[in-house]
Amino acid sequence: MSQAILTRFEAARSVVRDAAALAMKMRPAPGGPKGTQKSAQDWLTETDGAVEAFISERIGTLFPEDGFQGEEEGRTRTGTLRWVVDPIDGTSNYARGRNRWCISLGLMDGDTPVAGIIEAPMLGETYTAVKGHGAFLNGERIHASPVTDPATSLIEMGWSNRVPPGVFQEKIDAILNLGAMPRSGGSGAIALAEVACGRQDGYLEIRINLWDVAAALVLLEEAGAKVSPFLRDGGLEDGIHILAAAPGIADALSQAVGVSLK
Known part of the structure; x- marks a missing residue:
């Protein structure tokens, strides 16, 4: 650097x-x-x-x-x-x-x-x-969580008025069906930072903007978390989805909520 x-x-x-x-x-x-x-x-x-x-x-x-x-x-x-x-x-x-x-x-x-x-x-x-x-x-x-069992994980999902209520409920149900504990705290940047430090094991938001995640993306990469390709998929110019997860549950969470990490 x-x-x-x-x-x-x-x-x-x-x-x-x-x-x-x-x-x-x-x-x-x-x-x-x-x-x-x-x-x-x-x-x-x-x-x-x-x-x-x-x-x-x-x-x-x-x-x-x-x-x-x-x-x-x-x-x-x-x-x-x-x-x-x-x-x-x-x-x-x-x-x-x-x-x-x-x-x-x-x-x-x-x-x-x-x-x-x-x-x-x-x-x-x-x-x-x-x-x-x-x-x-x-x-x-800091490092991402070592959790490998979704049934022991804590997952946060961000709420947005730009997402239909049915979509939010669908994703929350998918998280619950994994056996994970859901949370929603009102700050996407803090939530992503907490995935980076292992306080929680995943964060999903269906529509989030570059200014919410620009700082967190570096944290997540350096902490070893898995993250959906936010920038590649259009996040530079518009609000899109983001998924960040501890490596041990990343694949299971990705499949459950239907958001690719590749």
Whole structure:
């Protein structure tokens, strides 16, 4: 991995840390949702825009030749190296004063994810990875779960209002039929990071976007998890499905939910 990417990664860690402090300062108290809806159950808060603008400005100052893409403003700069940010992943949780949300910042070299940072400040956790250099949680190396029996596994599935309810129920039933324990936590980036660190054994979402997964894809690869070909299958330009799994149950889970890992 080039020194240019390692230099950017180290600088980005500081940028994300400061962005997390801003999000913490702006976080709402527990209670009813604080924000507006882009569509049913798809929340937007003032913090989403503020954090994205903060990261864009800082990265642009540090690396003006780099591209930048955010969930809220889209692609605002172009470059071979491109930063992809979800300013608040888990906005529905954040808007209600819950803890399971994060800032996700990935770096791509062309179409290849090469570095990622996922910071969940209310959980006190920072996931980091650089391609070829391993994956880490709070500085400690992480690996995907060693589980090999689906009946002992914990699988999370993300919910989206863009997916028909019947499809969600069908996939949940398939997970239950494996004997696995289902979960749904409201943050795709954290869920994928937890597959990387072995806290859970799989994550499925039927429609998810690049900004949700750009940082996590590097984590998963470096941690030894199996992942569906998100980028190859259209994830660079549109929301599509993703499946990530511990190697020992990957084939069984893939067959059960009908999502290829090849």
